[in-house]
Amino acid sequence: MDDIARLANVSKPTVSRVLNDSPLVSAKTRDHVLQIARANGYAVNRNAQRLRQARAHSIAVVLDFGSHRSGAIGDPFVFELLAGISEALSVRRQDLLLSPPGLVEVADFVDLYRSRAADGFILLGQGARGALLRDLARAAIPFVVWGAVEPNTPYCAVGSDNLLGGRLAGERFRAMGKRRWLFVGNTDHPEIALRAAGLRAAAEGADGIVIDELRLDSMAYSLTYERAVHHIAHHPRPDAVFTFSDTAAMAVISAFREAGHLTPDDYALVGYNNIPPSAHFTPAITTIEQQTDIAGAILVEKLMQMVDRATARSAVLPTRMIVRET
Amino acid sequence: MDDIARLANVSKPTVSRVLNDSPLVSAKTRDHVLQIARANGYAVNRNAQRLRQARAHSIAVVLDFGSHRSGAIGDPFVFELLAGISEALSVRRQDLLLSPPGLVEVADFVDLYRSRAADGFILLGQGARGALLRDLARAAIPFVVWGAVEPNTPYCAVGSDNLLGGRLAGERFRAMGKRRWLFVGNTDHPEIALRAAGLRAAAEGADGIVIDELRLDSMAYSLTYERAVHHIAHHPRPDAVFTFSDTAAMAVISAFREAGHLTPDDYALVGYNNIPPSAHFTPAITTIEQQTDIAGAILVEKLMQMVDRATARSAVLPTRMIVRET
DNA sequence: TTGTACGCGTTATCAC
């Protein structure tokens, strides 16, 4: 920057002002400086900038690759969410720091924040980290969470109306006269627990409805498939199934089919996320849609408010059921 | 850091040495300083560190969200690749800067590099950016590319043996006596073009084999499905189909089935990537496997070599066919 | 509208 100043016959601060679009500089000198800067391929050193401003202009996005790795991917859903966040951060000229290593306890988040590597955090899914999140809220560090939105959450959470999603599935089962329901998913994840709760709520007041649960430790397709194979062999056959994702729905359909248990003839099925292949799967999968398109933008907006020391309220996104063949 | 130095009764450089595991410091003072640092929740300011060292300890990973967004996701494949890269970077204590905005021409990459926001780039897929990549190589900026590995590439590329992948599919079709083949994919992407070339190579010397091509502009599931519906209605029916991904294979199977054209009875099909659902799809999909598990580590290793001013050679990863029902 | 002087928090260099 010194060089540019010298070449342009101005002082260093003037160059700085030009580069920051300061109105305090005459059009003439601005153009002059800009031209010289461009000609010399000059780019502002972002680390010096960040040091001086005590701002990283950078947001850490934490996602549990562990439970998504090596075939452990639940659904393209998370990926779409990430794409949305990436885009929203671009617009605000914030860098996206993806899943920095070693974030296991609160102190790790605090350290990263204090080291000015990130101004805030976006956590994708509460997972089984409820206690961590409560502590994090107490640490007064800017962060938002995608996942379950519950009344007394001490932090800003954004997510779909998972309770409604579950209830929609249950109401459909009930309208169809189904009696033996099966919920498939890992209820250690609060957003998935909410879906199960919604399902249960829909069954309330009706006699004779039994809800089984097929618990899973991960979102992996293969695990879901294997557990579904096992389930159908050792338990009463359900006449209605509600899965935590469309990919899981496909796993269940395949597993059950091999045991001669077919949808839609033998059981109804509702998936989650409305991923594109669901519409053309055989049979076409009935599912609950989450609005990923706006999710990223909302998460980023809330977080940036908190970074600017304001408070942000949790938000629930609309949810609806897409009825297809199953 | 001044504070810590004062509290520990040592000088600032000593604190720095302790925090950097320098061997030049006595065990006693090290423990003392560490304890004080921890007690005060001290974390080294990374921006100051980066400024001083002229190193970002950070790698930008560029992926084309555009062609993966809003249902445009081809396959969980890219996601697995990303997970592998993330893990490999963690090990080397490098930050992962995800898809920084505005990287459209060489100057943008150069600017980001000069601004010391990233020490290097990992590009996922050449896409249609061949010219850009050649220019980038000339700009002497550390970067590696996941995608097609071809003889005269002027930069370091890492990828599967796409030519072999295509040939394996072709050889299978030929052994089965298939005559009318169809390739489905966007050959603007060099790695996909290689697969098509491998398929063609396998047909060589055989009389009467016709290879049609269903060109696509994106990797989106829905586009693939729609184009497949259109194709089967307006073109001769293929007795062998080779798709650029397993997800695309599912789209084609669904589309063709609605026209009464069934696999494996009416045509053979080979997909790509061996994603978990392929094994249990109905029918189970024959596919080409890419070794994503080691891909991330190799990309990162090569790139770090280049960051350290060494040169790195392109590498081709092993590839094999998984034969299933189709 | 522009320039001068300083400090952000770290590490490298040298001396002790």
Place this chain on the structure above:
DNA sequence: GTGATAACGCGTACAA
């Protein structure tokens, strides 16, 4: 083994 000092490149007071 440890300490003093300077410098990395920028933005911000304040003065002109």
